Amino acid sequence: MIEQPVSRTVAESQSERTEIVFPADSNALGNLFGGRLMQYIDLVGAMAASRHARAITVTASMDHLDFVAPVRVGELLILKASVNRAFKSSMEVGVRVMVEDVEQQHLRHVSSAYLTFVAVNRDGTRLIVPQVIPETEHQKRRYEDAGRRREMRSGETLRKKELRAALTPEWHY
Structure with a gap:
């Protein structure tokens, strides 16, 4: 019998x-490449997921990503990730990205994303993850919202599966 891991707080x-x-991270307008920002988001999200699961985690999806404002060369990015909710072997992680204006001592929101990570062992077998204990009102709201987003993702996954099954053979890859 598999032992259920101990629950953990969001913190x-x-x-x-x-x-x-840096300039190598930017496009011709001097703004951070969206793909580079996605890489940073994936990395910080994976760190939170791995800390929560105390295991290797792999990215299952990045189903919601908003680019709110551009990030310019020379600016400081601050990415913060929290596990919103854990299910059986998967976790939803929220990532918030801010730019710090060091001169004005001001933070500006530039991006947010929701990712799903799955805990696995070295063989790639899924592991059961600890449940999340939300403590603050904000964490409790994110916990509830994560459950609703999971239901929407499940419906979308089913819709895509049915769509692929309906495609004619010449459209299959």
């Missing part, structure tokens, strides 16, 4: 990452 696995944007 126990929160992760933060800070980056400076």
Whole structure:
């Protein structure tokens, strides 16, 4: 019988990452490439998920990503990740990205994302993850919202599966 892991608070696995944007990370307008921001989001999200599961985690999906404002060369990015909710072997992680204006001592929101990570062992077998204990009102709201987003993702997954099954053979890859 598989033993159920101990539940953990949101605070126990929160992760933060800070980056400076260099010219090699930017497009012709001097703004951070969206793909590079996605990489940073995936990395900080994986850190939070791994801390929560105390295991290797793999990205299952990034189903919601908003680019709110551009990030310019020379700006400091601050990425914060929290596990919103854990299910059986998967976890929803929310990532919020801010830019710090060091001169004005001001933070500006530039992006948010929701990712799903799955805990696995070295053989790739899924592992049961600890449940999340939300403590603050904000964490409790994110916990409930994560359950609703999971229901929507499940419906979308089923719809895509049915769509693929309906495609003619010449459309299959």
